[in-house]
Amino acid sequence: MPTKEHADGERERCVTGIDAIDHILNGGIPRGNTVLISGSVGTGKTSICIEFLIRGAINGENSLYLSVTEPTDKLLQNVIPFDFFDDRLARQGKLQFLDLPKMYEKLGIDKEDLDFDQTRLLADTIASLVEEQKIKRLVLDSVTSVCYRIREQERIRDFLLRLGTVLSAKGCTTLLVSEIRSSEEGYSQWGVEEALADGVIVTGNLERRGDLLRTLQIVKMRGTTHSRAKYVLDLTTSGVLLVPLLKGGSVAGGG
């Protein structure tokens, strides 16, 4: 996938604005990367994604949230009231929310299963939207729900490759939310998603002596060196905060 490079060979970064994540990634996500953000329910995936978009919009980057599972009106009612959120970002079009079911409707996709042509149409429509609106940050929440409708592994591969290639070429950094069960091995429902993504960020719950800690770990990120350690996460009105997981408290095979 084509990507911009600095003179010193370093990939240009998309500074997420989430300080700890930028620190772990030595400056941010390499711009144009498609990153899977994977975890079970209640682990903070959506909050991380929303903060990523708001920080981008504040920084002048057009940001788009594509919601598949939850109408955005409902989502916005339940999202953390971030101190740094400014209504004007949405009014100015810097921060946009779109329900994917509405896009399906416009495209005349009414069947549960998407065939090959419809899958391509969906990828191309998202890509066109990104181009028209000059979107630099995109979140698809969730890619798992989209893949449920595509079903066939080959078509999922085609969809993700097509989308990833186009978005990367446009310098759009993308977060794909992957819903997994806590007991599940791997980072995605179909396995294809994690193989094609440039990066994988895993959120989870770690139970330690009866306490439940939210955790975050970056297991893969092309284009940068990064820590692969596990961090403990807190979702606050100041944004997502991370501290290192204390090793003295590690449990065998824990989380």
Add this chain to the structure above:
Amino acid sequence: MVEVSVTAEVAEKLRALPESSAISMRLKSDQYFDAIQGMIDRFAIKKDLEVVYVTSTIPSQSIINALEVLEIPMEHIWFVDCISQIMMSQEKRHPHAIIVESPTMLENIMLKVEFLLRRVPDRNALVVLDSINSLAIHNNTKILSEFLHILVNNLRSRGAYTVIFSMQEYETEEIRNMLVLVSDETIELGAYSGS
């Protein structure tokens, strides 16, 4: 020979230390509230510091009640309360108190301290850990040492004062070693009388 009050002694000794200092404060149980008064009223408020008070010894509301009796303004004093939740305390929560579910959730203590300090990036701060002994009841030495090491170094890099309370009656050799490792100074209260 003039007896120096605990309140005055605490304030005087803290004032002598530079910013970024990590201090172990070894005190006896009967000096507890005087030490808090000296540290907050006579030191932190005079120096216009933001105070983040981590309590795992007694509920934050008990300390707040004591501060209110002393008419100490609460505007710049915040609590990270690690004990009220496990005590199933029914007391109402003060707007300046953030609850951590249990003193075993050491990472969450760090996160709440970070959250409170981020809200006031331009102000110098005093972070109080009350106390190492009560944290040691709930955590093993290994994880507690790791916690102190990370927290104190983080606060030091921000230029914040860190004060770690240690009740002399409940100190063990392990706790003393831990404090020596992370502290720049040890203040032992009542160890001298001024003249």
